[in-house]
Amino acid sequence: MPRMQTFPDLLKSLWQRIGSMSLAIILLVVLAIASVIGTVLLQNQNQADYLQQFGPLWYWVFRSLGLFDMYQTWWFMSILGFLMVSLTSCLWRNVPKMLKDMRTRKAAVAEKSLKHFKYLHDWQMQDVDADQLQQSFRQRLQGWEFRQVEQDGVQYLRADKGRWNKWGYILVHSAILVVLVGGWIGSEYGFRGNMAVPEGSSEHEISFLQGTETGHLSMPFEVRCNSFSIDFFPTGAPKEFLSNLTIIDHGKEVLTSDIIVNEPLYYKGVRIYQSSFGDGGSDITFKMFHMDGSETITTAKTKVYQSWKDEKTGLSIKVTDFKPYNVENMANPGEVIDFQDLGPAVVYELRGPDLKPVKIKAFMNPFIDPKGKNQGSFMMVSLTGDKADYKPVSLGLDLTNPVEWKLFHAFMRQLAIVDKASKDANLTAFKTAMKEVFGAGKRPERMQDVAMRTLQAVNMLSALPWPMLPMLGDFEQHYYTGLQLAMDPGMNVVWFGSAMLVIGLCIMLYMPHRKLWLIIHPESKGLHITLAGMTNRNHLIFDQVFNDMFTQLDQDFRQNT
Amino acid sequence: MTATIAEPELSTLLYQGRWAWLRFNAYIGAMLGIAGMAMFGVGAYEENAFLYQILSMKGVMWGGTGALAGCGLAVVASTMKPVLLDAKMARNITPWLDGFVLMVILAAIWALFEPAQSQITYEDQSNLFAGRIIMAMNVIFIFSAVSYIAYLFAPESFIGRLATWTAYTGVFLGGSALLLRWHESYLFDMEIGHAPVSNLYEVFILLFCITAAVYLALEKRYEAKAMGAFVLSLVSAGVFFGIWLDSVGQSDIKPLVPALQSYWMKIHVPMNFVGYGSFAVACGAGMAYLVRHRLEAAGGTSKMLAIFPSLDQLDQLAYKAVAIGFPAFTLATILGAAWAAEAWGGYWSWDPKETWALIVWLIYGAYLHARVSHGWHGKALAWWAVAGFLITVFCFLGVNMYLSGLHSYGRLS
Numbered sequence: 001m002p003r004m005q006t007f008p009d010l011l012k013s014l015w016q017r018i019g020s021m022s023l024a025i026i027l028l029v030v031l032a033i034a035s036v037i038g039t040v041l042l043q044n045q046n047q048a049d050y051l052q053q054f055g056p057l058w059y060w061v062f063r064s065l066g067l068f069d070m071y072q073t074w075w076f077m078s079i080l081g082f083l084m085v086s087l088t089s090c091l092w093r094n095v096p097k098m099l100k101d102m103r104t105r106k107a108a109v110a111e112k113s114l115k116h117f118k119y120l121h122d123w124q125m126q127d128v129d130a131d132q133l134q135q136s137f138r139q140r141l142q143g144w145e146f147r148q149v150e151q152d153g154v155q156y157l158r159a160d161k162g163r164w165n166k167w168g169y170i171l172v173h174s175a176i177l178v179v180l181v182g183g184w185i186g187s188e189y190g191f192r193g194n195m196a197v198p199e200g201s202s203e204h205e206i207s208f209l210q211g212t213e214t215g216h217l218s219m220p221f222e223v224r225c226n227s228f229s230i231d232f233f234p235t236g237a238p239k240e241f242l243s244n245l246t247i248i249d250h251g252k253e254v255l256t257s258d259i260i261v262n263e264p265l266y267y268k269g270v271r272i273y274q275s276s277f278g279d280g281g282s283d284i285t286f287k288m289f290h291m292d293g294s295e296t297i298t299t300a301k302t303k304v305y306q307s308w309k310d311e312k313t314g315l316s317i318k319v320t321d322f323k324p325y326n327v328e329n330m331a332n333p334g335e336v337i338d339f340q341d342l343g344p345a346v347v348y349e350l351r352g353p354d355l356k357p358v359k360i361k362a363f364m365n366p367f368i369d370p371k372g373k374n375q376g377s378f379m380m381v382s383l384t385g386d387k388a389d390y391k392p393v394s395l396g397l398d399l400t401n402p403v404e405w406k407l408f409h410a411f412m413r414q415l416a417i418v419d420k421a422s423k424d425a426n427l428t429a430f431k432t433a434m435k436e437v438f439g440a441g442k443r444p445e446r447m448q449d450v451a452m453r454t455l456q457a458v459n460m461l462s463a464l465p466w467p468m469l470p471m472l473g474d475f476e477q478h479y480y481t482g483l484q485l486a487m488d489p490g491m492n493v494v495w496f497g498s499a500m501l502v503i504g505l506c507i508m509l510y511m512p513h514r515k516l517w518l519i520i521h522p523e524s525k526g527l528h529i530t531l532a533g534m535t536n537r538n539h540l541i542f543d544q545v546f547n548d549m550f551t552q553l554d555q556d557f558r559q560n561t
Numbered sequence: 562m563t564a565t566i567a568e569p570e571l572s573t574l575l576y577q578g579r580w581a582w583l584r585f586n587a588y589i590g591a592m593l594g595i596a597g598m599a600m601f602g603v604g605a606y607e608e609n610a611f612l613y614q615i616l617s618m619k620g621v622m623w624g625g626t627g628a629l630a631g632c633g634l635a636v637v638a639s640t641m642k643p644v645l646l647d648a649k650m651a652r653n654i655t656p657w658l659d660g661f662v663l664m665v666i667l668a669a670i671w672a673l674f675e676p677a678q679s680q681i682t683y684e685d686q687s688n689l690f691a692g693r694i695i696m697a698m699n700v701i702f703i704f705s706a707v708s709y710i711a712y713l714f715a716p717e718s719f720i721g722r723l724a725t726w727t728a729y730t731g732v733f734l735g736g737s738a739l740l741l742r743w744h745e746s747y748l749f750d751m752e753i754g755h756a757p758v759s760n761l762y763e764v765f766i767l768l769f770c771i772t773a774a775v776y777l778a779l780e781k782r783y784e785a786k787a788m789g790a791f792v793l794s795l796v797s798a799g800v801f802f803g804i805w806l807d808s809v810g811q812s813d814i815k816p817l818v819p820a821l822q823s824y825w826m827k828i829h830v831p832m833n834f835v836g837y838g839s840f841a842v843a844c845g846a847g848m849a850y851l852v853r854h855r856l857e858a859a860g861g862t863s864k865m866l867a868i869f870p871s872l873d874q875l876d877q878l879a880y881k882a883v884a885i886g887f888p889a890f891t892l893a894t895i896l897g898a899a900w901a902a903e904a905w906g907g908y909w910s911w912d913p914k915e916t917w918a919l920i921v922w923l924i925y926g927a928y929l930h931a932r933v934s935h936g937w938h939g940k941a942l943a944w945w946a947v948a949g950f951l952i953t954v955f956c957f958l959g960v961n962m963y964l965s966g967l968h969s970y971g972r973l974s
């Protein structure tokens with residue numbers, strides 16, 4: 001009957017179990033499988049989106065398991081912690097043994113254990129000198145280390161190569177510990193957050209996601225954004241985002257520098273990265289086209305993120321964004337993609353008494369189609385406020401040209417007077433309107449197009465429910481630069497661990513420990529010589545090495561006789 | 562010793578002893594010199610002219626000084642310690658570096674066939690010469706795969722040699738085509754130019770070449786020709802995918818988004834593909850193992866068995882490939898982390914691509930442990946090598962296609 005284990009014994013066996021290789025395999029696989037979850041389930045999204053996606057039950061289950069911020073949960077941390085414990089245990093048990101083995105290198109081999117060697121060859125020789133045999137053995141093994149003893153009349157000559165191989169094991173496994181500790185230091189004593197600084201202003205607080213909430217942290221200095229600019233490739237794709245920043249420490253300007261993506265700024269242990277950009281409150285001038293038939297155009301000045309209200313009609317505009325470039329795919333579905341820049345556009349929400357609120361993206365320039373034909377001004381309108389619901393609305397007129405606005409009104413007035421019953425009422429009205437605007441016999445360029453546009457505008461403009469049509473008239477752009485600020489005191493620890501890991505792996509995998517013995521047994525008639533070998537890795541090569549060695553030694557030995 | 566030493570063959574002379582050792586150090590010195598130029602040179606590293614920085618007088622000075630310094634140190638070191646002349650590292654790595662130099666020469670020759678500057682437009686890149694070389698490479702790799710398979714059924718040494726040589730040709734075509742593409746990217750506009758490791762199409766070609774090269778290195782050392790049928794079939798599958806990418810317009814040279822304009826990319830990406838390529842070879846060895854196992858179980862009468870390496874050898878070959886891939890992949894992941902630390906402010910963000918790289922790394926780490934520990938035998942490990950490669954493929958392709966994250970450049974648009 002097995003003896004009952006005492007508690008310390010139990011602990012000891014548990015400790016050994018924890019450091020065992022099979023547990024290592026299981027741990028690595030479990031960690032791999034656990035990591036998959038967080039890549040399939042998008043992390044740190046809006047909670048409402050999760051609820052909608054999974055339904056109340058699964059949302060609740062996933063949320064309780066912390067799956068929406070998985071890599072910080074207690075259970076994932078526990079797996080990592082367990083890995084550290086396991087590594088410590090296996091290092092604890094193996095390192096002293098390995099260090100001792102590497103140091104001692106016993107030269108003698110017991111007869112019994114020799115039988116278990118995978119690599120073994122024998123000679124039976126007469127009239128040879130043991131010294132000379134050993135000499136040729138040493139010569140054949142340039143760069144190996146030797147140990148020699150004589151025991152019970154048997155001479156052992158041991159040669160080692162790569163005897164530091166076990167350092168590879170020690171380095172690799174402690175490297176994982178070092179990297180994990182570095183990561184822990186970073187998460188405990190470091191920070192990482194974002195800061196948006198409009199051009200010309202300064203900021204000293206970063207914000208970051210903390211589980212599902214936003215945290216704030218004040219920096220020991222202020223960052224001022226002097227300017228932000230975007231550089232473009234000839235193809236129109238952005239090439240470089242550049243911020244010119246000044247660091248202000250206790251009211252003093254200490255440092256001014258440009259940063260771009262991939263080239264951060266470093267101050268007081270904090271790295272400042274270019275990470276995004278956006279509108280920092282650009283000045284916007286709207287041209288308001290009054291839709292009451294009065295032909296009036298007024299202007300309204302405001303800024304992005306601010307509102308403007310017309311007292312008389314109660315119409316209000318809330319500007320939410322401005323973009324100087326709007327590259328859109330202009331191809332029809334199924335055609336080759338065709339990106340074109342549609343020029344500056346402002347995004348605003350339009351509200352008013354008895355009006356359905358809408359979101360509008362109004363472009364400054366008329367749309368010129370690929371054939372060079374002016375298709376008139378246009379905007380995108382979303383009735384729900386959702387980006388996906390934007391519908392293009394072509395206004396017909398080119399509103400950047402005041403003459404067309406005038407012509408449109410003249411045409412409307414004439415339409416009201418002409419005899420509706422007559423066959424070419426439209427034509428008559430248009431001709432009269434032309435005469436009114438341009439004078440007799442004069443006609444604008446591209447007369448055909450202008451006529452088409454005016455006709456289209458009659459249907460389009462009169463269908464719009466708004467008392468005024470706010471179009472982008474002018475702008476002065478101010479960006480904000482999106483910075484990421486991070487401090488990570490554990491980072492260098494991580495790099496140190498990484499270096500250990502790579503070096504350790506190379507030692508472990510490419511510098512196998514090889515051992516060869518030349519054992520000379522004096523017998524009654526001559527010598528019994530044994531060549532024995534052992535390696536802990538890469539048997540394919542060692543097979544060859546060992547057999548070559550045998551052939552060469554055989555030659556040498558025979559020459560010596 | 563008697564005077565029976567044979568005349569040393571040219572290849573022995575070139576690839577063993579002092580010449581290999583000198584060349585090895587000269588190459589290393591040249592690379593360090595170029596790296597030094599990128600870090601400390603006047604004007605330092607410029608994303609949009611790096612190729613010409615290397616090829617300019619400045620690059621020649623830095624690289625040449627490095628090479629000379631390398632040679633000098635090599636002479637000193639080997640005088641003090643003559644065993645170094647026989648260093649395994651120099652012997653094994655020098656042929657690769659020689660091959661690289663040959664690729665550069667080839668690319669320089671191809672560049673002569675480029676259409677006139679006036680004919681080159683960004684909108685229509687179909688007349689560029691690299692595209693033709695890549696097409697030739699595609700055909701050659703498929704031909705090579707077919708030859709390797711034919712060799713299994715008709716083990717004539719002629720067919721075997723044909724298979725090997727076509728595989729070599731494919732590697733050189735692919736490698737030189739990529740170098741040429743680097744040059745071509747500057748032809749549209751200096752600003753657009755960048756190293757050819759920026760999109761899926763380019764890295765695919767890199768992957769074929771590295772996979773085939775790793776395989777060829779193993780074939781040369783271990784005479785494991787039967788494995789080629791499996792590895793080159795994997796490469797051919799990739800070739801078809803590449804042809805598809807080309808047909809949907811993914812093969813165009815496009816300017817680099819700001820996040821990718823970093824010298825880290827030039828080290829991180831190729832290093833990653835050394836990992837992927839080696840894992841592909843390990844998968845090929847695993848497949849060969851499973852096939853041989855099948856054949857043996859069926860009675861071992863198949864003629865094919867004669868040319869297959871033994872089970873034990875195949876097992877070791879898979880290990881060997883993983884042993885090449887694992888440290889490379891580890892280093893690549895670390896380089897990626899270093900890049901992330903510089904570009905995004907944190908070395909690890911649990912972004913899907915990163916996380917999948919970790920998963921792949923853990924799986925192969927577990928593979929190495931399973932191999933050392935008792936109770937795991939060849940067949941299970943062969944399956945592991947195959948499954949590991951499937952996970953690798955997901956990390957490489959699947960993540961780009963199905964999961965979102967920061968590594969969006971690999972996305973099919």
Ligand code: HEM
Binds near residue numbers: 027028172173933
């Ligand atoms: C992420 C973590 C780990 C990595 C990357 C890693 C890596 C490695 C590698 C590459 C080898 C060499 C395998 C070979 O012979 O080819 C190895 C061996 C080994 N590992 Fe790990 N390991 C890790 C975790 C662990 C853990 C947690 C344990 C123990 C609980 C462990 C115990 C061992 C042992 C005992 C060996 C054999 C050493 C020898 O005698 O050669 N490892 N490890």
